[in-house]
Amino acid sequence: MDKTTRVLLIEDNPGDADLVRLRLIEGKSPVNVNCVNRLSDGLASLNVETPSVVLLDLNLPDSRGAETFRRVMEHSPHVPIVVLSGQDDEALAAKALHQGVQDYLVKGDISSKHLERAIRYAVERQGLLRALEIAQKTQIDFKNQFLSHVSHELRTPLTCIHQYVTLLLDGLAGAMAPEQTDHLKTVLKSVNQLHAMLRDLLEATRAESGKMRIEPRCIAIGELVQQAVAMLRPTAEEKKIGLEIGMDQRLPLVLADPDRVLEVLINLVDNAIKFTPAEGSIMVRANLVEADAGYVYISVSDTGRGISPEAKTLIFERLYQDADSIDNNRSGLGLGLFICREIVRLHEGRIWVTSEPGEGSTFTFTLPIYSLAKLLAPVIVHEERLRPALVLVRVELAPLSNPPQGNWKETWQQGLETLRRCVYLDKDLVLPPMGASGATETLFVVASTDLQRSGVMTTRTRELLERVPDLKNKCKITITTVPVELPSGKPGETLEQQVQNVASCVTEMILTSRERKLSHAGKVARETKSKRSTNNKEN
């Protein structure tokens, strides 16, 4: 191995540079010095070859002070740095040690022995640090691989238990006494808990190794809040806990992954139920905050016993368990809030908790508002004014079977792709897919045309959609067109405000069209539910 120490000396004072070079050569070990007098030249040299150590003067023609070592460290984080300071900036050099610089020497006070040792130690320490980093990363990778393997392996026996327990419960292995059924139901509950824990474990592992993915769509957050609350209402009622929703009348659409956001909501509401005593109440809110215009705030407040200030800072960390909650027979691995935080972070939102011990807690997270105006502007503005007419085309793809056959997502995405090919790029806009409630997928196009002429477009769209075999065979395609009421530009209104008005108008139309759909879906769900309960009675 080459024992020569390769030194990159970045020093602009020729006298100092010569002195350091001389001291280096005087030393016992072989050394190779490359001297430059500007930071930019130093960084350029680092691009070409990696030296054993950088000797760095902090005050250079093109950089001064702390900035100098920060830039070297940013450029080459693994190369050890020894700062050469003057008498006047020794304090700064000492501070540099806290920020990752290996050592500093005061110029004019440098012997060759001194210098040689400083360099040797700097190289050694940096090497150890690097080895430690690598070891830590390997360990995390190993742990994550192990956890993902474990959660997979545990599924196999769990599946077996689940299958036999449900066999017995469903009476497929002979009739059971009521007490036996009762006991087995307890087993099934535990199996389901175990299953949920395995899911969390895998999810947390994914988050930690950066493999968690989100698919943001344009969604009405109110629908998700209602969905989460509806799912957990029975659990809340069991504990006699009130579960209410408080939402702003007209919330803008948000850009988010509906499945993931639902996961966060369920987690927060479920936690709130767990920590709220009987007869307490939980409030889920979604609203806008004036000071933070780009986001919708979603919060879950409970009347539980609250969270201590110490716990507040730790509660979103992986594996955190509130000490008070363990004796509470609470199940869970302490991964739920960690997963929530990671999901919200991937959406570029924030999540936090406010709480007064004894008075309950409020968990809040934010999601970015989906700005229709920004998307619409290039399409609906032409020659410095709004286009004369706009229509909103609604394309509904309803699968023929429920649940849909095959890969439904791939099917409706083919529809989306086809739709994008049907429109004029400069005059029409296919909106990002909307969060679906149920399997039916509704796609929207804002087209610069009037109702009369839109007929040509819808006919053409239908023809092209029906040419996709998957769509033709698997779903019912409904296309409807509604004119967008253009706001009569008030005098003095800027073009930007006019675009904003159109965007609000379109948002309103989309929401109304979805609400109609929703109330219909709600009715169907209720009917099926009541049917099911009648069936049970008959049995």
Place this chain on the structure above:
Amino acid sequence: MQKPKILLVDDDPDLVRALRLRLRANNYEVTTASDGYAAIATAQKERPALIILDLGLPVGDGFVVLDRLQSMDTLAGVPVIVLSARDPQANEERALRAGASAFFQKPADNDELLNVIRLNIGAGTEPKTAWPS
């Protein structure tokens, strides 16, 4: 009326026994295989209406089986439901691309599984309800 036949492929004999019971209770005829090679051979011989396929199998894993099935004129049209403990994020897309019509991660919900079977090949002659009177 002939009961629809399902080929159940899994290398865990205990799970096979339980699933077979459940499928039979729903009036399907069940035939089984415990490795990839046997899966293809049995499919050729028995001509099932539907196949439930595990991914981690000896002698040709589930993906090999999917590929082979797709390449055979007589079997390419048979719907395949993948039922595996593997991570859907890494395997669902791949399985569906390889020709599977649905992916379930173990443990799967019985009702959902039966529902997808029904959608693909219709109900067994008279499905039993969950609760005996």
